[in-house]
Amino acid sequence: MKFIGDRLLRKEDPRLVQGRGRYVGDIALPGMLHAAIIRSPHAHARLGVIDAERAFKTPGVVGLVTFADLGEAARPLPIVPPHAALRGKNFHLLAGGRARFVGEAVAVVVADSRYAAEDARALIDVAWEPLPSVQEPTAPGPARVHDDLPDNLAGRVILSRGDVTAALNAAPRRASMTLSIGRAGGQPMETRGLVADYNAMAGLLTVWASSQVPHQVRQFICDLLGLEPHRVRVVAPDVGGGFGAKLIVYPEDLLIPFLALRFGRPVRWLEDRLEHMLTATQERTQVHTVEIGFDDEGRLLALRDHFVHDTGAYTPRGLVVPLLSASMLAGPYRIPSVEVTFDSVYTNRVPVTPYRGAGQPQAVFVIERVMDLIARETGRDRAAVRFTNLVQPADMPYDVDLPNYRGSGNVVYDSGDYPAVLRRALEMADYERLAKECLRARREGRLLGLGVACYVELTGVGPFEGATIRADAAGRITVFTGVPSQGQGLETTLAQVAAGELGVTPEEVTVIGGDTLGIGQGVGTFASRAAVVGGTAVALAARELRAK
Incomplete structure (x- = not known):
């Protein structure tokens, strides 16, 4: 029996919608x-x-x-x-x-x-x-967040591929822009x-x-x-x-x-x-200064970016956020020469740690504004510029040739047909019609916009996840997992995985997440990893149990 992909009523929903959920605020002890x-x-x-x-x-x-x-x-x-x-x-x-x-x-x-x-x-x-306090990471001053760091610098990193200076000098066209990204928080x-x-x-x-x-x-x-x-x-x-x-x-x-x-x-x-x-920790604040070289066809030949990252008063997660911004800056595009430098700067603000994409939304914002800039400079359609620069299916797996955020190798895109995905999105949105509506609105004095953006995201991060499955004398099956749910429906998802491997139904599987007594080793729920890594751990544990 296989249950992955089936439309099931979520196992956790009756408990939650009837007010029987148990949150920290519900725990009262003598x-x-x-x-x-x-x-x-x-x-x-x-x-x-x-x-x-x-x-x-x-x-x-x-x-x-x-x-x-x-x-x-x-x-x-x-x-x-x-x-x-x-x-x-x-x-x-x-x-x-x-x-x-x-x-x-x-x-x-x-x-x-x-x-x-x-x-x-x-x-x-x-x-x-x-x-005196430091509020703006791009405005140096005498105030120090930490006495032993007179420049308030938490870290400076340079990632590069190719000879960016030579590529910029040789490019038929050049342009630059400064982009600011404000704070946000969960x-x-x-x-x-x-x-x-x-x-x-x-x-x-x-x-x-x-x-x-x-x-x-x-x-x-x-x-x-x-x-x-x-x-x-x-x-x-x-x-x-x-x-x-x-x-x-x-x-x-x-x-x-x-x-x-x-x-x-x-x-x-x-x-x-x-x-x-x-x-609660926040994210996003960065200021990017970008210089690009491109040709008349809208092909991006070189990109140099220096950005300042506001890390707040502390670095609980080190340089993870700016490293992800830097390593993923090329997005789904082929760029022969890239150089990204960042300064992570301490300020007297709430510390910054990963939130909803962890530095990658900033990278997407920058590279997509670059694509729009090329379209404006060359007079070409924005979608056409993106098609010109997208990584092709024949290039897969595609090595971006920039170190990943963990320093354990390069960023590599394993598979995908990016042009086909963009083409399908344009068809579904009826892009040509919408573009004409925008032009007509502008002629009539109305401001009507149409946005186009592509992204590729690092998800399913490791290095591991834990799962233990036990069958008791009464035949009851319990899954213990290191990925606690925050509303994603993991009790249902992981029960489907275990049931499919063990030849039972999801109703016969109990899932307990986030209890260190039930499972000694676990990592957690973040970076879209729970189903990919946690689910795989459950599948492997179920196979071991069935083999016994």
Whole structure:
């Protein structure tokens, strides 16, 4: 039996539409404390005395924790992945000495209820000394985000193929442009949140986290809090959206477990929408200066791009975002000579990490504006210019000859007929008719536009994913996977995969995602990888089980 591709009612939907989903906010434990975080109102400021005398008079307040109370946990979080060019800086659980962006956590108050915790937070006085801040990555100045980096440079990388200078000089036509891309951020319906509970009798710390990467959360907890992996269980229950905003390990992901260990009671923290807008990592901000060489037929011969990337105050994900922008800048086009240089610059803004495409939307924006520029300069149709430059089916697999973002080889397009895809899209949109409508509207004084864009995206990233399948004595089949769902329907998808391999129906398969107790090793849900890598892991595990 095969179920992949069948139209099935989603397994998870009855639970969710009937209000039986279990999110972090639904988890309530006996004796649970609630945390409210004191955050910086300044983009850059030196911390003085934190006076909590008035706060402690609030009924129900249990304690206050600052950087000075962290002990061995007063270390920066690891940076994943590393890079030779990176001058990396990452969060601490709480800022010590200085806050480097509006919303950075500097202290946390714990109380018997959320109401008491928030009331107490309003009574805590922090002595701030505002400092000059860096807001624009392209405007050098004397302000330093980190004292040991006077140029505020997080990293500079050059990727190239061919002799760009010679190709530009030899090109029949040349043009240039500057492109600016503004900030954006993921806004899941469910904001971030955690519950942590330490069972002293069992010696087990259990953490429920609204996260895309529960296994990495466990790894960071073990590293910073000095716990063995078998003493920590992290569960991603129902997660109400992620989009990259829940991809990294945040300070709160370790701070709340730290509090549970410190106070010996369960602790819950739920981010409100204002906190999310202030502190959840963001993306996109880049300024590109592009120079191109091309011929009268609209063929792109050379491209040189220098861009400045705003990385915010820290680099939790290293140089991943600008590296993806640079390595994917050529898009689906053949460009004989390419040179891309970027400066990743620290600013006193919210840190930047991957969100919805992870640097690749910026690359698409740049190369597609380049194609439109060539069309304007040559007077050719925009679609025709793209057909002229697209990688051809005979070129596949096509080596872009630029290193991929992990530095583990070049970007290679494995397959595809790009011209056929564009041709079909134009036919479906009735492009010729729409183009004529736009011309007629312009003659009538109306502004009516028609956009054309192509893209190729790196997805299904590794390096691995975990899956375990168990059949109990009653014949019940349970799939444990390292890819938690945030609304993609993975319970249904992975049940289809397992059922097809095992010769049962999807209804007979239970899927549990994001529980480190059920599966020891996993990576997470991001980069359109869950079905590709997670599904393949499930298929392989199912074959092993069937073979037994």
